[in-house]
Amino acid sequence: MKLQEYTQSRANFEECMKCTVCTAYCPVLQVNPLYPGPKQAGPDGERLRLKDPYFFNYALKYCLNCKRCEVACPSGVHVADLIQTARIKYDKSNPKLRDRILASTDFMGKMVRPVAPIANVATGLGITKTVLDATLKIDHRRQFPAYSGRSFEGWLKRRAKEQAAFPEQVAYFHGCYVNYNYPQLGKDLVKVMNALGIGVQLLDKEKCCGIAMITNGMSKEATKHANHNVAVLQKAVDAGLKVVTTSSTCVFTIRDEYPGVLGVDNAAVHDAIFMATRLIYEKLEKGATLKFKADYHKKIAYHTPCHMEKLGWGVFSENLMRMIPGVEFTVLDSACCGIAGTYGFKKENYEASQAIGAPLFAQIQSVNPDIVACDCETCKWQIEMSTGYKVMNPISILAEALAD
Amino acid sequence: MNPDEFDVIIIGGGITGAGTQRDCAMRGLRTLLIEKSDIATGATGRNHGLLHSGARYAVNDPESARECIEENMILRRIAAHCIDETDGLFITLPEDDLAYQQTFVQSCQAAGINAEIIDPDLARRLEPSVNPALIGAVKVPDGSVDPFRLCAANMLDAKLRGGQVRLHTDVTGFIREGDTIKGVHTRSRATGEEKDYYASVVVNAGGIWGHNIAQMAGVQVGMFPAKGALLIFAHRVNNMVINRCRKPSNADILVPGDTVCIIGTTSTRIPFEECDEVAVTPDEVNLLISEGSLLAPSLSSTRILRAYAGVRPLVSADNDPSGRNISRGIVCLDHETRDGLKGFVTITGGKLMTYRLMAEMATDCVCRKLGVDKACETATTPLPGSEERSYEAVAQKIWESPSTAQKAAAARMGTRASRIRTGDRRDEALICECEEVSVGEINAAIERMEVSTLTDLRRRTRVGMGTCQGEFCACRAAGLLAKAHGCIARERADLNDFLQERWKGNFPIGWGDTLREAEYTQWVYKHVLGV
Numbered sequence: 062m063k064l065q066e067y068t069q070s071r072a073n074f075e076e077c078m079k080c081t082v083c084t085a086y087c088p089v090l091q092v093n094p095l096y097p098g099p100k101q102a103g104p105d106g107e108r109l110r111l112k113d114p115y116f117f118n119y120a121l122k123y124c125l126n127c128k129r130c131e132v133a134c135p136s137g138v139h140v141a142d143l144i145q146t147a148r149i150k151y152d153k154s155n156p157k158l159r160d161r162i163l164a165s166t167d168f169m170g171k172m173v174r175p176v177a178p179i180a181n182v183a184t185g186l187g188i189t190k191t192v193l194d195a196t197l198k199i200d201h202r203r204q205f206p207a208y209s210g211r212s213f214e215g216w217l218k219r220r221a222k223e224q225a226a227f228p229e230q231v232a233y234f235h236g237c238y239v240n241y242n243y244p245q246l247g248k249d250l251v252k253v254m255n256a257l258g259i260g261v262q263l264l265d266k267e268k269c270c271g272i273a274m275i276t277n278g279m280s281k282e283a284t285k286h287a288n289h290n291v292a293v294l295q296k297a298v299d300a301g302l303k304v305v306t307t308s309s310t311c312v313f314t315i316r317d318e319y320p321g322v323l324g325v326d327n328a329a330v331h332d333a334i335f336m337a338t339r340l341i342y343e344k345l346e347k348g349a350t351l352k353f354k355a356d357y358h359k360k361i362a363y364h365t366p367c368h369m370e371k372l373g374w375g376v377f378s379e380n381l382m383r384m385i386p387g388v389e390f391t392v393l394d395s396a397c398c399g400i401a402g403t404y405g406f407k408k409e410n411y412e413a414s415q416a417i418g419a420p421l422f423a424q425i426q427s428v429n430p431d432i433v434a435c436d437c438e439t440c441k442w443q444i445e446m447s448t449g450y451k452v453m454n455p456i457s458i459l460a461e462a463l464a465d
Numbered sequence: 466m467n468p469d470e471f472d473v474i475i476i477g478g479g480i481t482g483a484g485t486q487r488d489c490a491m492r493g494l495r496t497l498l499i500e501k502s503d504i505a506t507g508a509t510g511r512n513h514g515l516l517h518s519g520a521r522y523a524v525n526d527p528e529s530a531r532e533c534i535e536e537n538m539i540l541r542r543i544a545a546h547c548i549d550e551t552d553g554l555f556i557t558l559p560e561d562d563l564a565y566q567q568t569f570v571q572s573c574q575a576a577g578i579n580a581e582i583i584d585p586d587l588a589r590r591l592e593p594s595v596n597p598a599l600i601g602a603v604k605v606p607d608g609s610v611d612p613f614r615l616c617a618a619n620m621l622d623a624k625l626r627g628g629q630v631r632l633h634t635d636v637t638g639f640i641r642e643g644d645t646i647k648g649v650h651t652r653s654r655a656t657g658e659e660k661d662y663y664a665s666v667v668v669n670a671g672g673i674w675g676h677n678i679a680q681m682a683g684v685q686v687g688m689f690p691a692k693g694a695l696l697i698f699a700h701r702v703n704n705m706v707i708n709r710c711r712k713p714s715n716a717d718i719l720v721p722g723d724t725v726c727i728i729g730t731t732s733t734r735i736p737f738e739e740c741d742e743v744a745v746t747p748d749e750v751n752l753l754i755s756e757g758s759l760l761a762p763s764l765s766s767t768r769i770l771r772a773y774a775g776v777r778p779l780v781s782a783d784n785d786p787s788g789r790n791i792s793r794g795i796v797c798l799d800h801e802t803r804d805g806l807k808g809f810v811t812i813t814g815g816k817l818m819t820y821r822l823m824a825e826m827a828t829d830c831v832c833r834k835l836g837v838d839k840a841c842e843t844a845t846t847p848l849p850g851s852e853e854r855s856y857e858a859v860a861q862k863i864w865e866s867p868s869t870a871q872k873a874a875a876a877r878m879g880t881r882a883s884r885i886r887t888g889d890r891r892d893e894a895l896i897c898e899c900e901e902v903s904v905g906e907i908n909a910a911i912e913r914m915e916v917s918t919l920t921d922l923r924r925r926t927r928v929g930m931g932t933c934q935g936e937f938c939a940c941r942a943a944g945l946l947a948k949a950h951g952c953i954a955r956e957r958a959d960l961n962d963f964l965q966e967r968w969k970g971n972f973p974i975g976w977g978d979t980l981r982e983a984e985y986t987q988w989v990y991k992h993v994l995g996v
Binding site: 068078080101108 | 699700701721723724751754755758765766767768769856857868869872873898899901931932933936937976977978981982985
């Protein structure tokens with residue numbers, strides 16, 4: 062090998078030119094002076110941590126993992142990966158019970174589903190919220206996502222034969238939200254895919270993507286999930302299937318966080334998993350058609366989730382919705398809504414979370430749309446709670462606009 | 466008493482001079498140190514910063530080896546905040562003779578160095594960056610030492626004990642009465658002011674420049690300048706010192722130092738005229754990278770921050786004016802007995818590692834001349850800042866929950882970090898983001914540590930030593946210096962000099978990200994700030 066032909070460093074931290082543009086784009090730094098900012102916490106801090114883990118700064122927990130620093134970086138530094146891996150490597154504090162509960166979306170979904178109606182009423186009650194706030198430090202002002210009594214997996218299994226009849230097939234990584242909280246989104250995907258002549262299959266027992274575990278200090282558990290999911294995806298890939306998701310965070314985690322943060326090799330499946338909107342858009346580009354209702358008139362404002370921004374795929378969702386006749390379409394300014402998955406549920410982050418989202422909420426109010434469109438479930442909770450506007454996944458909007 | 470009269474004047478603000486001043490001051494002498502530039506500008510600040518265990522010299526120079534291990538253990542006690550106790554490895558690669566390992570270990574043990582043969586697998590686990598092809602490894606008590614910090618701490622201690630310091634001042638001649646040196650003529654480089662100082666003894670601790678100082682006094686010391694080039698990598702690749710277990714050669718030591726690591730060195734004889742302006746050549750850079758990559762393969766693709774070179778003051782034995790028989794041992798010359806010149810002592814040779822012993826020898830000589838009978842206590846008295854063994858303990862004592870910058874300050878200043886003003890957010894603001902140096906720490910250095918330029922400030926605080934090489938910190942620090950000195954025009958010129966000096970080190974390795982960053986720095990300063 063030629064010496065110094067190129068230089069490399071973990072997550073490119075030495076490519077940092079200190080230009081500080083990441084710091085200018087960090088949503089946390091605008092509202093929380095305790096956070097050192099992405100440049101300090103990432104490439105700068107890394108040099109000190111390499112000297113001695115003693116220099117690890119616990120304020121790194123304030124990072125939202127929104128990856129906006131990485132989008133902004135002109136030098137290709139994986140700033141947020143540096144921060145998350147530093148937390149995994151050096152943060153020796155054990156995750157609190159609350160963080161374990163928030164992170165275990167899969168487990169909680171399984172436990173709560175049989176008693177969903179009771180649980181939904183209970184989590185809506187003021188007394189429950191007060192107790193959760195006092196005991197677990199889950200902020201009492203938060204609204205909880207409702208659980209569904211029946212899982213999406215069960216629904217699709219009952220239609221497996223009918224789906225198998227379609228000439229073309231995709232596998233669907235539905236994620237915890239679709240399975241336990243909102244199966245309707247999965248059903249909407251099936252409707253749109255079927256309209257394109259594509260049948261939808263389940264993967265062979267997917268697990269939660271693990272993002273909430275990564276950000277809550279449970280990297281060991283997250284790595285187990287990652288290894289499991291990569292194996293499951295491999296089976297689908299071996300069967301010649303493409304895999305779609307309807308959650309920008311699930312797909313981002315599987316594609317980028319597995320290798321970048323957990324060090325799980327996903328190279329063989331990386332290019333086979335997409336946002337459903339991207340796959341649909343590409344189908345339509347190649348000549349497939351969707352027939353829309355003539356009388357669908359909606360004013361839609363699209364919020365690009367942070368992880369969609371990082372993937373660079375917001376454009377697919379955006380252009381699909383623009384194709385629907387009768388839609389008055391606005392793309393909202395690119396900004397974090399502040400929830401960042403489980404981050405905003407924590408009492409200590411509530412104020413920061415709402416302050417980060419404030420400009421977005423204000424813009425939604427001034428646009429005053431019928432629907433806010435967004436590919437991320439936690440953004441949906443945050444925007445619905447904070448603005449009162451209805452938020453729908455672009456897939457659900459497509460399904461609603463399809464001619465029967 | 467005449468304020469310009471001292472018991473002893475020390476010429477040279479390297480580690481030998483600073484150490485000698487401290488020792489003299491501890492023995493109750495009135496001292497003045499004169500340095501033409503800043504502290505640690507010669508060989509002191511231009512080496513690996515290796516806390517030798519002595520293992521490197523064990524086979525060929527057992528006396529130096531013994532001195533090293535003794536001083537190594539002493540420095541751990543008295544200079545804790547300047548030292549990183551990393552331990553070191555001597556590795557045998559497939560192309561090396563494994564039989565040498567036995568000779569090496571036996572020689573180490575004979576010199577009192579705890580050298581332990583370890584399994585190559587264990588070596589790979591202890592130091593993951595090491596060349597995995599190694600076939601043998603020996604663990605030794607090497608470490609790293611920050612020469613700037615060590616030199617500054619010695620100077621500070623001398624000052625705290627009443628010593629005086631004149632930096633950026635040339636010695637232009639000696640005041641001589643018959644066969645006795647009575648003092649020195651000086652000229653300030655900053656103001657041009659000429660001034661005479663008197664002392665009963667003048668100590669020549671000028672390193673390689675000591676050759677000329679001796680000549681100025683009318684005596685000859687046979688010195689031979691040998692240039693050594695080194696490279697600084699942008700982060701710490703290794704956490705243990707890595708050496709080759711073979712006869713000492715070029716570029717076979719990789720030392721982790723603070724946030725970086727350093728590979729060196731080469732050895733080339735150069736003429737005296739070149740001592741002030743040594744440049745690193747492309748051949749030296751190539752040699753350092755290719756040999757370094759044999760110690761730690763990742764060096765071949767790790768960003769390089771700077772290249773620099775120092776000049777070793779090698780001394781030929783008195784009976785060998787040809788210089789063929791050169792020792793790296795300590796040379797303490799009493800010119801009264803050697804040359805019949807009274808009141809003049811030269812302390813030279815030796816190395817950073819043995820500075821304290823050199824200082825002790827020089828001070829003993831001075832004390833003999835002055836008839837002072839007081840024992841040396843430098844081996845047991847901690848330097849200011851080194852009263853605690855670890856920076857964790859220091860930081861915990863001063864701050865309830867220290868920030869990263871406060872932890873970093875504790876690592877740099879030791880217990881002296883308690884003097885940093887805090888409480889005001891302006892004091893806690895960062896000047897240097899790469900190395901986490903706060904306004905408070907900079908101001909503490911300006912107040913106590915004889916800072917006149919940004920480069921002086923860098924040696925005392927690490928400002929500008931990080932990956933940005935002054936891009937962001939230089940202008941901020943210049944603001945603080947301008948305020949402290951009350952002169953904007955002077956600081957503007959200083960800022961320009963500082964950036965030029967940073968570029969000088971970037972130039973020999975000016976490619977890749979370091980070149981990108983230098984370009985960016987130029988853009989910021991030239992086109993945005995108009996410097």
